[in-house]
Amino acid sequence: NAGVTQTPKFRVLKTGQSMTLLCAQDMNHEYMYWYRQDPGMGLRLIHYSVGEGTTAKGEVPDGYNVSRLKKQNFLLGLESAAPSQTSVYFCASSYSQVATEAFFGQGTRLTVV
C-alpha cells in the first residue's frame, strides 16, 4: 500500500518552461488536492477534485491547470513557469462527504530560475 505518491521529487525549471506534476493514490479516495507550501504561509490550495472527471479552483489557481482523467491520478500543470511558482508542492487525497484525514504525498520541490 503506497498511499499517495508524487513524481518528480525535485525539479528545476527555467522561466517560461512548462511541466506536469503527477499524483497517484491507491486508497480509492474520491477527493484529491494540490497545495503549495511557502515559508510562513502554510498550505494553500491550488486546485482540487471531488471525483473522476471533475476539477475546481482553490485559493491560488492562477498559472496552474489540473486534470483528473482517472480516479487514482491527479495532474498539476504549469503552463509557463515563473519564479513566483518556486515552492514545495503537495498532493493529498481523502474520502468524500464525511470530513476525514487527508493523506499527503512526499512533496515536490520546484525551483524556477
Place this chain on the structure above:
Amino acid sequence: GENVEQHPSTLSVQEGDSAVIKCTYSDSASNYFPWYKQELGKRPQLIIDIRSNVGEKKDQRIAVTLNKTAKHFSLHITETQPEDSAVYFCAASNPRGGYQKVTFGTGTKLQVIP
C-alpha cells in the same frame, strides 16, 4: 470563505514542559478540525482531530480542545520530547458548497530544547 489564524508562529520549550498552540476560525459551519505534524523535509501527517460535537479529545500526550462559541481550538502537548520538534498545522473543514473544504493555518514551528 473560511479564515484560520494560528499562533504562535514559533515556540520554544524545554524538554518536559508543555506546549500549547492556538487557532481561531471564522466560519461557524466548520465541523472538523484536524492537526498535522510536519517534520523537516517530510510530508504533513495527522496527529489528532476533533469534530464539532466534541469539546475535547486526548491521545496520550496530545490533546485538542474546541470552543465552538468562541470559534477557537487548541493543541496541547504535555511532557514534550525532542522528537516533538516539528511544524504543526491546524485546519478547519466545512461542508459549504456540498463538499468538505479544508483551510489550513500558517503553521507553528515547535522547538523542544533538550
